[in-house]
Amino acid sequence: MPELPEVETVRRGITPHVVDRRISRVLVRESRMRWPVPPELAEQLCGRRIVGTDRRGKYLLLLLDSGDRLLIHLGMSGRLFVLEQGFPLVKHDHVDIELDDGQLLRFHDPRRFGAVLLWRHDEPTHPLLIGMGPEPFSDAFDGDYLHRLSRGRSAPVKSFVMDGRIVVGAGNIYAAESLFRAGIRPTRAAGDVSLPRYRLLARKIRDVLGEAIAQGGTTLRDFAGADGASGYFQQDLYVYGRETLACRNCSTPIRRLVIGQRSSFFCPRCQR
DNA sequence: AGATTCGCCTGAGAGC
DNA sequence: TGCTCTCAGGCGAATC
Numbered sequence A: 001m002p003e004l005p006e007v008e009t010v011r012r013g014i015t016p017h018v019v020d021r022r023i024s025r026v027l028v029r030e031s032r033m034r035w036p037v038p039p040e041l042a043e044q045l046c047g048r049r050i051v052g053t054d055r056r057g058k059y060l061l062l063l064l065d066s067g068d069r070l071l072i073h074l075g076m077s078g079r080l081f082v083l084e085q086g087f088p089l090v091k092h093d094h095v096d097i098e099l100d101d102g103q104l105l106r107f108h109d110p111r112r113f114g115a116v117l118l119w120r121h122d123e124p125t126h127p128l129l130i131g132m133g134p135e136p137f138s139d140a141f142d143g144d145y146l147h148r149l150s151r152g153r154s155a156p157v158k159s160f161v162m163d164g165r166i167v168v169g170a171g172n173i174y175a176a177e178s179l180f181r182a183g184i185r186p187t188r189a190a191g192d193v194s195l196p197r198y199r200l201l202a203r204k205i206r207d208v209l210g211e212a213i214a215q216g217g218t219t220l221r222d223f224a225g226a227d228g229a230s231g232y233f234q235q236d237l238y239v240y241g242r243e244t245l246a247c248r249n250c251s252t253p254i255r256r257l258v259i260g261q262r263s264s265f266f267c268p269r270c271q272r
Numbered sequence B: 001a002g003a004t005t006c007g008c009c010t011g012a013g014a015g016c
Numbered sequence C: 001t002g003c004t005c006t007c008a009g010g011c012g013a014a015t016c
Helices: A002-019 A042-046 A141-152 A156-162 A172-182 A197-214
Strands: A023-028 A048-054 A059-064 A069-073 A079-084 A095-097 A102-107 A117-119 A254-260 A261-266
Touching: A002 A048, A002 A059, A002 A079, A023 A042, A023 A261, A042 A117, A059 A261, A079 A261, A141 A156, A141 A197, A156 A197, A172 A197, A172 A261
Parallel strands: none
Antiparallel strands: A023 A095, A048 A059, A059 A069, A069 A117, A079 A102, A095 A102, A254 A261
């Protein structure tokens, strides 16, 4: 399930293949995504040159010479591949963006929670990007920031850091891992966590995301980079998906419970 | 305003 | 073998 490190891995994987390439053809086989693929997509992309890539949270951006941007979200099961044109289709290959060098960018998404949208050059911002919290690697994000925004909040700290309006990129896996490393129990009310602990947590969020990016992401079920390669961060997980297994730090069995409708894992001894 | 719940999807795995 | 059921989950929208 692509979170920020997986999206960044995909971005880095496709960038050398797509930047400076011109789009020759666009094929939309299935437009029913999280939001419909805009009918004018092909018309707006054909003939345009891709001048760069970017990422905002878990949104991947392809920058075009027209000033328009293609906005791609992988949802839960979305994948992007760089392939030779004519590469055999499989089920759920929804969108092809053919390039002028014989390759293509293929969007594949069984669960269709993803999105392929246009961000037109005359729109100062995209509706989906309004209100997003800071990037975890930006100067705007630190423990003081988390502490300030959390005062008076009764929601669990895990829900708080997973809220994209607070900070982007701390998805279920990485929120769990960051909280473990910071020794904070995920059920604790966000407003009850002290400043020093938020400073530690902010550092751990950055550490975990940075390490995961360096490892090419986490491959649990269906994630793979643009070249089909797996990530390796799953080998470094301390709590996620490890219910009943011994804590790597203290051997206490890892526990699972549901917080905000999501599976949450923690060590009852290391996290208070 | 903040907290909680819902809904969109399909594939994998379990149970019968 | 094949059916049914449950679960997974990003995140915006709706509701409390």
